[in-house]
Amino acid sequence: MAKGVLVDIPKCIGCESCSVACKLWNELEWDEQEKCKTAEDRAKEPNNGLWPEEWTSINRFDLEKDGESVARYVKTQCMHCEDPACVSSCFSKAFQKLPEGPVIYDQSLCVGCRYCMMACPFDVLRYEWKKAIPGVRKCQMCATRVANNQETACTSVCPTGAITFGEREELLAEAKKRIKENGYVDRVFGEKEAGGTSWLYISDTPFEKMRFRTDVTTQPLPSYTEGYMKATPFVGVGWAAILAGLYVYNNKGKEPLD
Amino acid sequence: MASKAVKNLSRRSFLKFVGGTAGLVGISLNLTGCGDPATADEAIGGNGWMPTQYNAPGNWPTNVRGRVPIDPANPAIVRDDQKCILCGQCIEVCERIQSVFGNYELPIKKDFVCVNCGQCIQWCPSGAISERDDVNKVFKALADPNVTVVVQTAPATRIGLGEEFGMPVGTNVQGKQVAALRKLGFDVVFDTNFTADLTIMEEGTELVKRVTGELHHPIPQMTSCCPGWVKFVEYFYPELIPNLSSAKSPQQMEGALIKTYFAEKKEVDPKKIFSVSIMPCTAKKFECQRPEMNSASKELNDSNVSPDVDVVLTTRELARMIKRAGIDFASLPEEEYDKLMGTGTGAGVIFGTTGGVMEAAVRSAYFLITGQQPPAALWNLTPVRGMQGVKEAAVNIPGVGDVKVAVISGLANARKVMDQMKAGNAPWAFMEIMACPGGCEYGGGQPRASSPPSDEDRNRRAASLYNIDAKAKLRNSHDNPEIKQIYADFLTAPMSEKAEELLHTHYVSRADDFIPKKSEDKKIF
Numbered sequence: 001m002a003k004g005v006l007v008d009i010p011k012c013i014g015c016e017s018c019s020v021a022c023k024l025w026n027e028l029e030w031d032e033q034e035k036c037k038t039a040e041d042r043a044k045e046p047n048n049g050l051w052p053e054e055w056t057s058i059n060r061f062d063l064e065k066d067g068e069s070v071a072r073y074v075k076t077q078c079m080h081c082e083d084p085a086c087v088s089s090c091f092s093k094a095f096q097k098l099p100e101g102p103v104i105y106d107q108s109l110c111v112g113c114r115y116c117m118m119a120c121p122f123d124v125l126r127y128e129w130k131k132a133i134p135g136v137r138k139c140q141m142c143a144t145r146v147a148n149n150q151e152t153a154c155t156s157v158c159p160t161g162a163i164t165f166g167e168r169e170e171l172l173a174e175a176k177k178r179i180k181e182n183g184y185v186d187r188v189f190g191e192k193e194a195g196g197t198s199w200l201y202i203s204d205t206p207f208e209k210m211r212f213r214t215d216v217t218t219q220p221l222p223s224y225t226e227g228y229m230k231a232t233p234f235v236g237v238g239w240a241a242i243l244a245g246l247y248v249y250n251n252k253g254k255e256p257l258d
Numbered sequence: 259m260a261s262k263a264v265k266n267l268s269r270r271s272f273l274k275f276v277g278g279t280a281g282l283v284g285i286s287l288n289l290t291g292c293g294d295p296a297t298a299d300e301a302i303g304g305n306g307w308m309p310t311q312y313n314a315p316g317n318w319p320t321n322v323r324g325r326v327p328i329d330p331a332n333p334a335i336v337r338d339d340q341k342c343i344l345c346g347q348c349i350e351v352c353e354r355i356q357s358v359f360g361n362y363e364l365p366i367k368k369d370f371v372c373v374n375c376g377q378c379i380q381w382c383p384s385g386a387i388s389e390r391d392d393v394n395k396v397f398k399a400l401a402d403p404n405v406t407v408v409v410q411t412a413p414a415t416r417i418g419l420g421e422e423f424g425m426p427v428g429t430n431v432q433g434k435q436v437a438a439l440r441k442l443g444f445d446v447v448f449d450t451n452f453t454a455d456l457t458i459m460e461e462g463t464e465l466v467k468r469v470t471g472e473l474h475h476p477i478p479q480m481t482s483c484c485p486g487w488v489k490f491v492e493y494f495y496p497e498l499i500p501n502l503s504s505a506k507s508p509q510q511m512e513g514a515l516i517k518t519y520f521a522e523k524k525e526v527d528p529k530k531i532f533s534v535s536i537m538p539c540t541a542k543k544f545e546c547q548r549p550e551m552n553s554a555s556k557e558l559n560d561s562n563v564s565p566d567v568d569v570v571l572t573t574r575e576l577a578r579m580i581k582r583a584g585i586d587f588a589s590l591p592e593e594e595y596d597k598l599m600g601t602g603t604g605a606g607v608i609f610g611t612t613g614g615v616m617e618a619a620v621r622s623a624y625f626l627i628t629g630q631q632p633p634a635a636l637w638n639l640t641p642v643r644g645m646q647g648v649k650e651a652a653v654n655i656p657g658v659g660d661v662k663v664a665v666i667s668g669l670a671n672a673r674k675v676m677d678q679m680k681a682g683n684a685p686w687a688f689m690e691i692m693a694c695p696g697g698c699e700y701g702g703g704q705p706r707a708s709s710p711p712s713d714e715d716r717n718r719r720a721a722s723l724y725n726i727d728a729k730a731k732l733r734n735s736h737d738n739p740e741i742k743q744i745y746a747d748f749l750t751a752p753m754s755e756k757a758e759e760l761l762h763t764h765y766v767s768r769a770d771d772f773i774p775k776k777s778e779d780k781k782i783f
């Protein structure tokens with residue numbers, strides 16, 4: 001059965017064990033500048049702290065709740081859509097949705113067109129602009145661990161149970177139970193968004209205040225994307241230029257890696 | 259060839275190499291089963307290493323996991339994520355030894371609950387957690403010819419610093435430490451032992467006033483010299499704040515006096531004094547930034563006078579300064595502290611270990627109550643020595659009878675006793691509590707011993723302090739000539755108006771910083 005992860009935002013204490021675990025397990029490089037950023041800094045960045053070597057990041061939002069000012073920490077990473085737009089937009093099959101849940105990417109099959117990046121409704125894909133042979137990078141939902149009956153690296157280290165790995169269906173039921181018990185916002189983000197995602201979020205503060213894409217369609221995206229792509233075959237040409245521009249924007253003030 | 263391979267081995271790949279990759283053996287399934295699509299093991303990533311406890315299949319909660327949250331704005335401690343191996347030791351110590359982590363309900367409100375004790379530094383096996391480095395601020399002040407840099411050293415740094423230079427655990431390097439500080443360019447070198455003695459006078463007088471009813475504050479009186487402990491009370495037991503002695507910690511007393519008493523006596527402009535403390539403690543970094551610790555500025559009515567203590571450096575940071583300056587520590591001569599606030603007694607030096615404040619207090623309380631010198635038995639109060647978390651003693655003081663006292667170190671131990679106190683079961687008159695197990699000698703700012711924290715090292719450091727006391731010419735705080743001098747020339751008497759202003763403080767409840775824990779037995783959240 002398909003696995004998933006439930007993110008219970010009010011339970012997160014911002015320890016960032018999860019993002020360190022991701023680095024350890026996936027051997028992601030440390031970048032001096034990223035290392036010095038705080039969860040508050042990342043929440044203000046256009047890309048929520050996701051970079052080619054940062055597959056997940058903790059973002060801090062300062063909000064008002066019941067007249068009190070509170071902080072909430074939100075973990076960001078690939079949502080692992082049930083019907084992923086990246087998969088259907090990739091004509092060379094570099095992306096794949098596994099029946100266990102993870103949406104994975106195999107660089108050896110990638111031709112570098114970056115259609116996937118355009119298709120992703122959650123903007124989690126990052127291109128390795130600085131590499132000689134660049135690829136696309138994102139959370140793989142620890143596919144080999146999941147295949148080996150282990151939980152994802154990040155959930156395995158969370159000290160509070162803010163992120164729980166399990167059967168998506170069971171987690172969905174648990175999410176609804178917690179919403180009722182704890183008086184959370186009545187929405188499981190990821191239940192229907194983009195046709196449903198393996199990662200599910202619940203919260204006691206409004207999602208739109210924490211930079212969730214709450215306006216994302218609830219329709220499964222593949223059909224949508226295919227149509228979109230077919231209707232505008234020339235879009236790929238201009239896209240590289242747009243992405244290059246975004247790259248400059250996202251990297252302004254950032255030292256190039258050695 | 260071989261050397262090249264070793265060189266290229268990153269820390270993580272080394273750990274992976276050591277730990278093995280058993281978890282991955284035999285996974286080469288084609289998980290999709292059709293055509294030629296990507297498979298799990300062809301996906302990017304997933305070739306790294308995780309500590310074994312995280313590789314077990316199954317769900318939360320199983321083992322020790324994760325790590326303590328550290329606020330990027332924490333004044334005392336910082337973490338280098340790149341060094342963290344998620345071993346979970348910091349959570350272990352913070353939750354079980356210090357009973358801080360997890361002693362609140364989720365969600366967190368705004369700040370991370372942390373008493374800044376730095377015990378997580380001592381337990382972190384990879385050196386990922388360390389003190390906030392303030393060395394550069396001090397180098398900058400030293401380089402400024404217009405600034406008089408005054409430094410004080412805590413009782414416990416003299417028996418710790420040597421370890422940073424390869425000396426045996428507990429080596430007393432008091433004289434070399436003074437010499438090193440002068441070499442680094444500090445203008446005046448004072449001893450916090452002096453204000454430890456002063457603390458005894460103030461705190462002892464306060465205790466006598468509580469007992470006689472002259473001061474309407476509850477008994478037992480609890481010590482307030484440990485900023486980690488004070489913050490713990492402010493967080494978790496605000497209703498017991500009245501039990502805390504109003505006396506400042508020795509470092510803050512010395513800081514306030516440096517910018518008033520010293521400035522006046524030596525005719526130095528207090529605005530041009532930069533006051534540095536060398537402490538075995540990371541919580542002192544928090545303490546010196548408390549808004550209350552600004553007495554000199556208040557007393558002199560001059561907002562241009564900076565806080566009483568400008569910068570706190572840990573023992574480790576001082577060692578780094580000495581190394582950076584290229585000073586050969588071992589060959590330094592033994593030098594003396596500067597006069598005025600550089601004389602301490604044996605009672606002052608044992609402040610550096612659990613039980614020491616109590617022993618010092620008992621000696622002077624005897625004197626304050628009876629007007630006579632304490633008997634020799636009070637110079638070796640064995641029931642309050644040693645590394646047990648909770649110690650008790652009864653001291654017979656003529657005219658008063660048996661005075662019951664308690665000594666606690668480690669905040670989980672303190673929590674148990676505080677709960678007992680709240681239930682109305684507190685037979686003591688005076689309680690000494692230190693946040694760090696063993697007291698300041700094993701504080702969060704002390705050299706990280708090559709072995710994990712152990713009572714063996716704690717005992718060795720404590721023995722060194724007791725040895726200094728045993729050999730001291732003066733062993734009672736009230737006999738310190740500089741203490742007599744400061745009361746005669748400046749403060750008038752213990753708890754005089756001026757003493758209250760400069761040497762006493764107040765506390766704030768921090769109970770609103772988090773949601774109190776609902777049930778005691780629920781372990782982690």
Ligand code: SF4
Pocket residue numbers: 021022025026055056077138139140141142152153154155
């Ligand atoms: S599932 Fe794996 S790859 Fe994804 S964020 Fe968690 S640790 Fe990283």
Ligand code: SF4
Pocket residue numbers: 011012013014015016017018019058073075157158159160161162163324
């Ligand atoms: S490990 Fe858990 S508590 Fe810590 S930041 Fe990640 S999700 Fe939050």
Ligand code: SF4
Pocket residue numbers: 326335351352356358359371372373374375376377378379
């Ligand atoms: S400094 Fe003390 S209270 Fe703070 S996280 Fe470390 S062990 Fe816990």
Ligand code: SF4
Pocket residue numbers: 324325326337341342343344345346347348349381382383384385386387
């Ligand atoms: S003790 Fe150190 S290495 Fe271990 S989890 Fe904590 S910070 Fe990381």
